[in-house]
Amino acid sequence: MPSVEEYNEKHDLKIPAHIAIIMDGNGRWAAKQGNPRLTGHHAGVKALEKTVQACAEEGVKYLTVYAFSTENWKRPEEEVTGLFQMISLYVRQYTRKLKKENIRVQILGEYEKLPEPAVRSCRYIVEETGDNTGMVFNICLNYGSRGEITRAVKQIVRRCQDEGDSLTAEDITEELISSCLYTAEMPDPDMIIRTGGEKRISNYLLWQSAYSEFVYTDVLWPDFGREELMKCIAEFNGRHRRFGGLDHK
Ligand code: FPP
Numbered sequence: 001m002p003s004v005e006e007y008n009e010k011h012d013l014k015i016p017a018h019i020a021i022i023m024d025g026n027g028r029w030a031a032k033q034g035n036p037r038l039t040g041h042h043a044g045v046k047a048l049e050k051t052v053q054a055c056a057e058e059g060v061k062y063l064t065v066y067a068f069s070t071e072n073w074k075r076p077e078e079e080v081t082g083l084f085q086m087i088s089l090y091v092r093q094y095t096r097k098l099k100k101e102n103i104r105v106q107i108l109g110e111y112e113k114l115p116e117p118a119v120r121s122c123r124y125i126v127e128e129t130g131d132n133t134g135m136v137f138n139i140c141l142n143y144g145s146r147g148e149i150t151r152a153v154k155q156i157v158r159r160c161q162d163e164g165d166s167l168t169a170e171d172i173t174e175e176l177i178s179s180c181l182y183t184a185e186m187p188d189p190d191m192i193i194r195t196g197g198e199k200r201i202s203n204y205l206l207w208q209s210a211y212s213e214f215v216y217t218d219v220l221w222p223d224f225g226r227e228e229l230m231k232c233i234a235e236f237n238g239r240h241r242r243f244g245g246l247d248h249k
Contacts, residue, residue: 014237016190018062019055020205020212023048025196025220032220038082043222045090054226056103056135058233062186063137064108066204070144084118087141091121095128102134108182109143136186143182145206152180183208191236195221195228213239 023044030040048065055063067087073080098105107122114122122141156176159167178184188208194200197218201209215232217224 018189020064020189020192022066022194023221029220029222047224050225066140068141088117088121095125102132104132105129108140111141144203155180
């Protein structure tokens with residue numbers, strides 16, 4: 001049996017350094033089986049576990065997933081509460097495993113506004129895995145990209161107004177804006193996957209996705225795993241990235 005590296009080399013697969021995912025389709029997956037939506041989210045966590053594992057094994061450097069958006073508060077209260085309970089529980093439960101696997105977890109978004117148990121679980125996993133040197137696993141929680149950019153602009157304006165800081169309008173560069181986003185010091189995503197058949201960006205990584213390749217699949221998130229991930233990576237490999245230039249492969 002060849003190692004993952006040997007297999008990828010043979011098939012000439014280039015592994016994206018940063019993969020971002022919109023995990024869509026949990027509700028429909030549950031409905032298809034006549035079950036409540038939350039069962040779909042629970043199955044979604046299992047799919048996430050498999051995907052994290054596969055990404056780490058394949059040598060992905062950054063994996064960023066959209067777990068709860070600032071717009072998701074509009075869902076029925078029962079679903080929102082259930083999602084937070086689930087997130088607190090699983091985040092705590094997976095901490096030891098992720099720590100052992102040298103995966104560093106970061107939370108992107110205004111997660112401090114979530115219920116207290118979820119906030120505590122998030123702080124715990126970030127702290128416990130903080131010294132890990134392997135794949136960075138970003139969980140977007142209470143995240144919205146327009147909110148993230150607005151927050152960055154506020155930070156910059158405050159610095160311009162701060163008498164102790166010599167920042168002026170001329171100092172405002174793309175690099176400075178990038179450094180004020182939650183993703184500061186990370187490369188932009190090479191590929192953004194959206195499951196569940198919809199083809200929208202849904203307020204996700206708007207600034208960071210300027211040159212990302214979008215890969216859409218009809219597979220519902222709970223059915224996602226290594227096999228589907230490799231199909232997406234194969235599709236990414238078939239794309240010709242030019243970054244706005246003429247020939248940049
Ligand atoms: C979208 O499917 C999915 C979500 C809003 C939640 C995704 C969250 C997880 C998979 C859990 C993350 C957990 C941890 C521990 C990070 P949907 O409900 O919109 O599906 P639908 O379009 O079929 O209704």
